[in-house]
Amino acid sequence: MEKKVKKVDIIFETALDTSPLDVLDKTLQRSADDIILELIDSGLKGRGGAGFPTGLKWKFTKNEDSDTKYVICNADEGEPGTFKDREILDRVPEKVFTGMTICGYVIGAREGYIYLRGEYNFLLKTLNAKLDIFNKALKDRNIDFQIFVKSGSGAYVCGEESALFESMQGFRGEPRNKPPYPTVAGYNFKPTVINNVETLVYVAMICRIGAEKFKALGTTDSRGSKVFSVSGDTPIPGIYELELGMPLSRFVDEFGDGDAKAVQVGGASGHCVPRKLFADTIIGFEGIPTGGSMMLFNSSRSMYNVLKDYLEFFTEESCGQCTPCRVGCQQLLKGIEAVKRGERPPAYLDEMKKLTGTMRIAAKCGLGQSVGNPFNTIIDNFREEIIY
Amino acid sequence: MSKYLVNLKINNIPVSVEEGTSILEAAKKLNFSIPTLCNHPDLTVAGNCRVCVVEVKGAKLLAAACATPVSEGMDVSTNSQKVRTSRKHIIELLLAEHNSDCTKCFKNGHCELQDLSSEYRVGDHVFLDLVKPKDKIQDISSPSIVKDDSKCIRCQRCVRTCTELQSVSALAVINKGDQQKISTFLSKSLHDVVCTNCGQCINRCPTGALTEHNYIEEVWNALYNPNKFVVVQTAPAVRVALAEDLGFEPGMRVTGKLVSVLKKIGFNKVLDTNFTADLTIIEEGTELLKRLKKALVDKDENVALPMMTSCSPGWIKFQEHLFPSLLNNLSTCKSPQQMFGALAKTYYADKINVKAQDMVVVSIMPCTAKKFEAGRPEMRDSGYQDVDYVLTTRELAMMVKQAGIDFHKLEDEQYDSILGESTGAAVIFGATGGVMEAALRTVYEIVTGREVPFTNLNIIPVRGMEGVKEATIKIKNVKPEWSFLEGVNLNVAVAHGLVNAKLLMEKVKSGEANYHFIEIMGCPGGCLGGGGQPIPTSPEIRKKRAEAIYAEDASMTLRKSHENPEVTEIYKEFLGEANSHKAHDLLHTHYKVRKRY
């Protein structure tokens, strides 16, 4: 077994001999079913966090009977500690466009939208300029597909797919009830494929290099590689494309400052892994999945403050519509403060853990459902830091 | 396309329901009740309170029963350990955000959150109190509605009501997270926004966050004041709904008991808004005929047609805000409540030898907008505020209880005379289409000398709960003085609920519609579904009230407004003829352009 993390160069690689449009031309020669089969075979799972198999998502949407369908590229990137989608859109936007166009071809959509995080508006000008060229290239090829950018509203929850649709439709960014799922009723309640920026690039690249090469990377449950946003107490913060399925210890060896006591895997809504579990934690769908955010904490950090920051974030970013999340987040935040001040006994932390159990199964969307991830993993592993 | 059946199990009992049915509805079929808060039969599904969560075997998440459609083979448990724990947590979380001073709350005993808390016995105050002190400051700016954010549980029923049923959108969700709340535009006070005072939000608020601005104490004080002569008028729709707040099933007619209880409470005279409803028909019918004559004979292009009814003050304010260009189309007739007030403090006060300044006029209304209407500066034609206090049906029910009267045991009594006589045409004012039907019964007969050509005078096309109803009546064999109407097809339309009013107004504005006369009631179902009526409300409940209204009409000997002897009398003795100068001074009004924002 290798000792070092395996760095990969797929996403940002700019081969001189094949442009994204070449990939597109070649791919559109194939049948939609053929492309779907290859995607399913590749084992590609969504890179936005939920990890749904991309090929299946496309297949479901293709099978829906509707004149109007949409492709949405989710570039809301609101998860604290994630900044890879910005980099992708900045450096290789044509690959994203290509992935979207392939999707449009496969499912039968004529319009694609990039939902761009409000804070990334500085990218708008160049992105639109490049889109103009790309859209024109599509027209020149008689490909009935056009891509537009929509600027986001600046709320974290708008990255949640159904809230994103609501926001795009001009309403408050509040998640919808599911079912129906986007594949059946997404943007404008039409069948929609929504994929993360990175997912779409992998699609384009799988179409170029073939499923076999992609599959050769990673593990059975976590095929391929993934772009990580590395931050926190590391001498080398930045964006890295790494093979999936590595143990966290190997990651820390590479990126840590020698004093890492915990890594928050998957951003604020992810899991906190303490040093003692580094070796046994696999980064991937069989272990701890991540949308890409890896935050390292060394021994100088107060995990109470880390948790408090996260809870403040969720308390503010909950859309506020459903009870478990809106009130639950406030209770967790006020609760750890009360315990810290000695106004509630340490056992109150266990009451709150039970509450996260309710939030996990009763909240309306992934935001409220996942607040328990950081809460429980930090409380369980750093209880003293919370109480004293 | 016919829907096919889906088979599932709920609490181990198999059931088959139509595809698309929610788990909540399916459970109801098996008589399992699942608690709900944000759900309401009149509104779209929100699924945001999460109180209705149930467990579906094999699913990682609980499902909101109201928002989750059944699927084949589903195995649902409505009361598993997970469900109960979550549900209790959710109720406790709502209580943490809720100002639980229940004993002092106007909705004490009528609160869905209170009911749930007592069902689930949440007493152990697990969670931290989150009520914000500033939310405890009530918005009492509106004469109709009181908003108390500290009682709000964010179910958004009011927001959906204001948008989906009324298309007013005076209430909206603002902010997110812990700052999320239900607010008006720019958080202005309710009195300063587009709110029509219809009170439909109150009818659907599960807690005490939205209640009527109540005047119960003021009315008791007037009754206790020996120097005041207190007369009361009762609107048509009150008599078919009051009983619901006093322990009866919906649809019970209690006209005689209503009179009786008001006398027992101590009102000096118990009179009837139905009297002025009949009078409205004479005034409004005449106005319509005059407008038609101006248009058809004088070819006056300035005459505003279609003419629109003006009895519903929520609708009036809606029109003032949203369609100011159509204000001339509104009949200038005051509403029956205000005609009553103006006559009570002039004609009636003279007759019974009471000074107008010593008279207090109280109305019992199914409506909260009537409270606003009574305070309009235009409504002081007697020289005083014509109607002093407006109580909702609900407030009256509270007074009945406070007075310690056993409503069930009361004997029927008759309204006092004068201003107490009425016809079946007046009582149907309480249902959507009723004013139209009453007007047609009279106008057709004035013009042709014959009764309207409908069996038993029942003009079925304008009845019922369809949002917009249309009818055309061909006028034939007219009396000589109405020859210009010979052969005319009189086109009428009826809408109830402001969302339907808006649809109709847009058609009128674009010129797409060619109606002569339009009836609009601000509330779904008309006054019987008014914002002051007993809670809860639902399509079924409103249907029962409507049946009661039409049964009341059918039971009356006089069923046409122009046959009301007291109406004939008041023209002879006091007003002269319909639309006379005096009638204009006392019974007609004008409207005001208001801003949208």
Ligand SMILES: Cc1cc2nc3c(=O)[nH]c(=O)nc-3n(C[C@H](O)[C@H](O)[C@H](O)COP(=O)(O)O)c2cc1C
């Ligand atoms: C609160 C919340 C925020 C989310 N934010 C993002 C985001 O910024 N970008 C993203 O791609 N997916 C985000 N997701 C996941 C999306 O809902 C969706 O699963 C994803 O866009 C699907 O794309 P994929 O299959 O390519 O991963 C978020 C989910 C939740 C619950």
Ligand code: SF4
């Ligand atoms: S879980 Fe939170 S963010 Fe999601 S719908 Fe509920 S309140 Fe909104």
